[in-house]
Amino acid sequence: MKINQLSKCAGIGVFFLFANLNAQSSEKVIKNFIQNDVNFRNNSTAEFKILNEDNSVSLKSNIVNVQQYLGNTPIYKSLAKAVIRDGKVISFNNNFQKASNNxxxxxxxxxxxxxxxxxxxxxxxxxxxxxxxxxxxxxxxxxxxxxxxxxxxxxxxxxxxxxxxxxxxxxxxxxxxxxxxxxxxxxxxxxxMIDECSFDTDHFSSSESFDTTEHLISHFNHNTTAKNESKAFTNASYNVFPFPLEAPTFGSRTLVTNPWDLAASPEGWHSNGNTTYSNTYGNNVLAYVDNNGSNSYGFSPTSTTTGDFTFDFPFAESTTLSAYDNRSSAVTNLFYANNMVHDIFYKFGFTEATRNFQSNNFGKGGGQGDAVRAEAYDGSGYNNANFASGYEILNTVTGNYTVQAPRMQMYLWNYSVSLKQRLFYTDPALATRPPVNTGSANFGRPLMEAGITGDVIIPSVATGCTALPSGSLTGKIAMVNTTGCAYNIKAKTVQDAGAIGMIVHRTNSNTVPNISVSNVTNVSIPSIMIPRDEGNFITDELTAGRTVNVNLKDLAVGYKNSSFDNGVIIHEYGHGISNRLTGQGYSCLQNLEQMGEGWSDFFALMLTNSPNASATTGRGIGTYSTNTVTTGPGIRQYRYTTDMTINPHTYADTNSTGGQPHAVGEIWATMLWDLHWKLAEKYGYNSDVTADPNSGSAKALQLVMDGLKLQPCSPNFVSGRDAILQADQLAGGADNCLIWEVFARRGLGVNASSGTAANIYDQVEDFTTPEACILATEDITKNKNFGIYPNPAKGEFFIKTQPTVGNETIKVQILDLSGKVVKSLERKKNSSDSISTQDLIKGTYLVVITENGKSNAEKLIIE
CATH class of the missing domain: 3.10.450 (Nuclear Transport Factor 2; Chain: A,)
Structure with missing residues (x-):
């Protein structure tokens, strides 16, 4: 054991030495670029420091996030994204401030x-x-x-x-x-800093099952070679809804063993390298119950066995069972799903160097101490799920990190539950009364399993609209009527008099709605509404001089639990991925047209894909949590599909969203989903994105992840699209035109405009693809007078022409597949000189040769 620890320490030291040298090398390369680049002619001494550097395998480049400084002070959101390959800066997108600023x-x-x-x-x-x-x-x-x-x-x-x-x-x-x-x-x-995903029951105007198997998880479970050789981890089994199952409505639970990937989780899921946990804690995730909404560590199930861990707990749901009966199985599934997302996305580049979520980074760079705090049964509300991404902020002077761990909060959902009982009598004789439906308030403390207990009292002012004697309701639950003033005023009045809760008696109806008042911040006690007859009964009891002691709580009978909704869990974790990969890793997805909800939906769809799915299969989000059919849209306006008769979204629809993040994101995710299926059509579909990196499914996810790394702070649809195009170009450019066609089909073509950053109503859609893509097809009619060779080219190519007499001049342009001219020159038609491609990255280009006003084009591949 001691030898093993010494080996680890040596490895860490070597890594940091290498990382430091690598950063110094990149800094020198970038400084040289700035000093010599024409765009920095008036700012060639721009100060900067490197925030982080990703040695991207998929892009065969170093992606370097750069922060502009003035002295020792960074300039807020003045950032650059340097792409370095073979010791040269091949791309430097920046918004650096001018040195002349006052x-x-x-x-x-x-x-x-x-x-x-x-x-x-x-x-x-x-x-x-x-x-x-x-x-x-x-x-x-x-x-x-x-x-x-x-x-x-x-x-x-x-x-x-x-x-x-x-x-x-x-x-x-x-x-x-x-x-x-x-x-x-x-x-x-x-x-x-918290991405909220809550929804009202009337949030959607749209009126809109497929089979899954354990295909995705099989890649992890049956890759036994590394597992049998390594003894660094403790074996563990979990009874869960295994990926790609989206939720309980899509299939049954399965007992899976050692589902981790040792490249991503070298100590398994229950060790951080120093401590081995027998509960649902580990290096990547700490999963527990937070039913009192305190954001503190609560119940976490412990293995039922010693030695090899087993997390096999009962699960049952019905309209008559409490969701709390599944406490252990819910936290187990939450732990499993978070770890699965961690390990899968590690393969696609969300690693320690790119600010991923781990307690121990095992010497691989980045800030650590930020495993996800995954909270089940969160007590701060219902019908919600959220993610606070936290941050890793590097002090570039000391090399130390300021780290805030991310927090995932998973809630209970009570959609379409006909009886929501929140009033319970503690007197055994009264407890036999039939349960009644109640409404809840959207302000004050939400009622959860524990609730509050106290005697009911009718205040001296039954409306609760005027001040009451101080202390007159101390420790009591005040029952007020519906007349006189707003409900939050009633609650504040009885709270000030010492009440621990409020019951609103709806005196004119036995139908009770929820109590909704906006922007209430000064009420902390819980409130419910009860029907006319139940309120009359309590009033009669009190009038007769009898004590009515009640427990106000919510046992979640018939509720759904989002800790079993793998799609929602992936969606929430996705917020952490998109926030940490964009710009400096925090506060860069706050603009009106940012697409955070879109990436999260896309990730959820990709990791819960059915093996027998097709491009036109309609997919919803959160159908289980919202207690709706699996074939419905769930918490989105339309189902995700390439069929535009079912999902007609185009870029112009962003103008009608008002900047609502879910509405904006749904349009972006629609485009990404189309991109996945187009690549799957070309390279093959595989619901297990980890199984084959050459499948279209894996390529799509990799492109989107690389696009996140390449895009600027405060991205919009246009810059997000361009980042994906750049990712493809860096990887060789084989699919540039395919990508253009996908985006152009939904209105994000060449001339699409995102308008101004502060306006969400000025986007302009366009359906055209670049001219280069139109010309760069296999059926280009080549002018026999011209040719290019060798093709593919390495470092240079030549133009072959028919011999002529004279000194005619031709114009040569090289275009990338976005239509941008990257090289232009004039030369004698009969010249035998080569044309250098040393300053161009590998990929596909279009060579356009113009003579006497007539142009001819030919594809050129640069290797």
Whole structure:
């Protein structure tokens, strides 16, 4: 054991030495590029530091994320994406600020700036601590802490000093990234750091089963060679809904053994290299119950066996059973699904160097201490799921990381449940009364399994609309009627008088709706509504002088549990992938046209694909959680399919979304789903994306992942499309025209415009493909007077012409498959000189030769 640990330490040291040398080498290459590139003629001394570097196997290049600096201070979202191959910068997309910008001095300190942030966010709780700016040590601090980073912020051609605070307010389940001016205290930017996926029951206007098998998981379960040779992990079995099963409505549970991939999880799923856990904890995920909504570690099932671990717990659902009966099996499935997503996406490039989620990075770079906190039965609400991606912020001076671990919150869903009982009498005689349906409030504390217990009392002001004597309702549950004022005012009134809960008696009907009031932040007690007859019964009991003691709780009878919905789990984890891979890894998916929900849907579809699916098979999202048919759209407007009579989305539809993230994302995911099936048509379909890297399915997922790495901060549909095209070009360019055709079919063609960043109503769609794609077909009619050779070319090619007399001149243009001219020259027609391709990356191009106004084209492959 000691020898093994020493070997690990040596490996870590060697890796960091290599990583440091590699970063120094890339920095030198980039500096040389900036000094010599014409675009930096007025800013050739631009200061920068490397944030992270991905040695991409799929792109055969180093993808380097670069942060612009002024002195030791980074400039906010002033970033570059350098692609380095063979020691040369072949692409440098950036939005660097000009050196001529006026620099403003500080006028307030960061303490005053923090006060401004807290006032803006209406946070009165004083339990915040600042991490040290120098070492950024936040890894082991509780989740209600604040990390802060100093930036310059560009505004009106000036650089304003600013402080970025990450404020995680666990008590109210809020997490913000807020940038405050250090000159005026102005809030320059405020970003919600939690991606919410909640939906109302009337969210959709659309009125819109397929078989699956264990095909995907078989690749992990039956790859036994590495497993039999390694003893670093503890064997483990899980009774779960195995990938690619989407949810319980798509198939049955199966006991799977050692489903991990040792390349991604070298210690298996229950060890972080230092500690082996016998519960649902490990290096990638900590899964547990958080039914009180405290964001603290709760119940986590433990293996039923010693030695080899076994997580085999009962599962049963019906309209008469409580969802809490499945507590152990739900957390087990949540643990399994999160780990599966971690291991699968590791294969596609979401690794330690690209800010993935692990407690221990085993010396492979990046920040660590950020395994996913996966919370089942989350007590902060219903009909929801969310993901806070956290961050890994590198202090480029010290080399230390400030790390915030991600949090996944999975909720219970009560769609289409006819009886929602939340009122329970504690007196055995009253407990025999028939249960009644109740409505719940969208403000205050949601009722969960434990609930609250107290005597019911009717306040001296039965409406609850005017102030009551202080302490008159201490420890009581106040019952008020529906008249007089808004429900939140009633709740605040009885709360101020000491009540621990509120019952609203609907005196005029036995039908009860939910209580909905927007933007209520000053009520913390739970509230329910009960029907007329039940309220009359309680009133009569109290009038007769009898005590009515009740327990207000929600046992989730008949509810669905999103911890069993693999599609929703993958979707949520997908937010972490897209956030961490874009730009500096946080706050880059906040603009109106960002496509975060789209990538998440696409990932969910790709990992839950049926072996017998086809391009026109309609796919929904969250059909199990919403208690709807498997063939429906679930929580989306249309089912995902290439059939435009079923899913007619085009780019122009973004203009009618109002920037609603799910509506925007659905359109992007539709295009990505089309891309998958077009590549599957060309290279072959495989529902197991890990089985064959050459399948069209694997190629599609790899392209999308590489596009995420290449796209800029605050991407839109156009820049997202261009990043995927660039990924293909870097990989050889074999599918550039196919990609163009897919996007153009949905209105994201050559002339599509995303408009202005602050406007979600000015997108322009276009259905044309580049001229190069139209010309670059196999049936090009070649002019016999011209030819190019060798083809494929390595480093150079020649133009072959018919011998002529004279000094005629021809024009030669080389176009990439986006239609961009990458090289242009004029030369004598009879010249025998070669044309160099040394400055072009490998891929497919179009050579256009023009003589006397007439052009002829021929495809050229550069190797």
């Amino acid at each position: 620099v403003i001095s500080d006028k307030i300190d960061k303490t005053e700036a923090l006060s401004s942030a807290l006032r803006y966010l209406d946070i009165k709780d004083s339990s915040f601590e600042l991490a040290n700016d120098i070492d950024g040590d936040l890894v082991n601090l509780p989740d209600n802490k604040v990390a802060n980073v100093r930036f310059y912020f560009e505004k009106n051609n000036s650089l304003i000093p600013a402080q970025l605070f990450f404020i995680n307010q666990s008590k109210e389940n809020k997490f913000f990234g807020i940038l405050v001016s250090l000159t005026t205290g102005e809030i320059l930017e405020n970003n919600k």
